[in-house]
Amino acid sequence: MIGQEAPERRAANDADFGAGLAQPTAPNGLATLRTAHTNRLSAGEIQSLNERYAPLDCEERIRQLYRDFPPEKVLVTSSFAATSAFFLHVVSRVRPEQEIAFIDTGFHFPQTLRYKAYLTDLFRLKVFDVAAPPAAHERTAHARLWEADPDRCCAVNKIAPLEAIEPDYQVWISSLMRWQSEHRAGMRIFERRRGILKFHPMIDVTREERDDYIRAHHLPFHPLVLQGYASIGCTHCTVAGEGRSGRWAGKPKTECGLHL
Numbered sequence: 001m002i003g004q005e006a007p008e009r010r011a012a013n014d015a016d017f018g019a020g021l022a023q024p025t026a027p028n029g030l031a032t033l034r035t036a037h038t039n040r041l042s043a044g045e046i047q048s049l050n051e052r053y054a055p056l057d058c059e060e061r062i063r064q065l066y067r068d069f070p071p072e073k074v075l076v077t078s079s080f081a082a083t084s085a086f087f088l089h090v091v092s093r094v095r096p097e098q099e100i101a102f103i104d105t106g107f108h109f110p111q112t113l114r115y116k117a118y119l120t121d122l123f124r125l126k127v128f129d130v131a132a133p134p135a136a137h138e139r140t141a142h143a144r145l146w147e148a149d150p151d152r153c154c155a156v157n158k159i160a161p162l163e164a165i166e167p168d169y170q171v172w173i174s175s176l177m178r179w180q181s182e183h184r185a186g187m188r189i190f191e192r193r194r195g196i197l198k199f200h201p202m203i204d205v206t207r208e209e210r211d212d213y214i215r216a217h218h219l220p221f222h223p224l225v226l227q228g229y230a231s232i233g234c235t236h237c238t239v240a241g242e243g244r245s246g247r248w249a250g251k252p253k254t255e256c257g258l259h260l
């Protein structure tokens with residue numbers, strides 16, 4: 001067994017949010033975040049969060065998030081892709097007990113699964129897998145849906161499994177950075193997407209800053225990076241290439257849909 005087992009998770013409802021936790025005394029109207037359902041945060045409150053977090057660096061932002069939100073209501077996902085070691089190293093330093101969700105599409109490279117096991121052991125992560133029901137996944141595999149309808153394939157194998165657990169959480173941290181794609185270039189630190197509050201603490205980290213961090217901490221890259229893969233997803237939809245050019249190559253699709 002690699003790493004540690006994630007403790008049993010339970011579904012939450014609005015009444016559970018922040019129960020038993022001390023309330024912060026922020027003077028800026030955000031003091032209710034630990035009890036408020038973030039679906040009810042106004043555009044102005046999200047704007048206030050963006051302004052308050054903007055001067056902080058990515059590690060300080062993550063530390064602050066755990067002060068503003070109940071830690072058990074924070075969802076962290078990782079694809080254990082090219083440079084996930086950077087994000088996971090920061091998160092595991094800030095909150096070692098944080099659970100990490102891995103969306104298991106069933107189509108990952110064996111190298112990704114080995115990298116996942118390696119990082120889980122290295123950082124002593126608590127990783128849990130989320131996946132489509134076996135029958136639904138099998139139907140996509142049988143139909144080779146990534147060829148005929150990749151949006152539908154991602155919807156079944158990535159988006160639906162994540163949406164099934166989203167109601168357990170108030171805020172979702174992901175490691176997107178603006179330089180990664182045109183779509184991501186317009187993202188902010190906090191924004192509501194598909195009904196959940198997204199938190200992008202690394203959105204303004206440059207590629208050079210990320211690589212400097214990786215080198216300074218002697219972190220391992222995904223094994224396929226050495227073979228020219230700059231971005232790594234499922235085997236059927238990933239080839240070697242710069243940036244995200246190797247994802248859904250030859251198709252208009254550029255995002256799996258999780259971050260749209």
Ligand code: SF4
Binds near residue numbers: 105
């Ligand atoms: S990335 Fe490709 S194989 Fe993976 S879920 Fe999406 S369409 Fe299917």
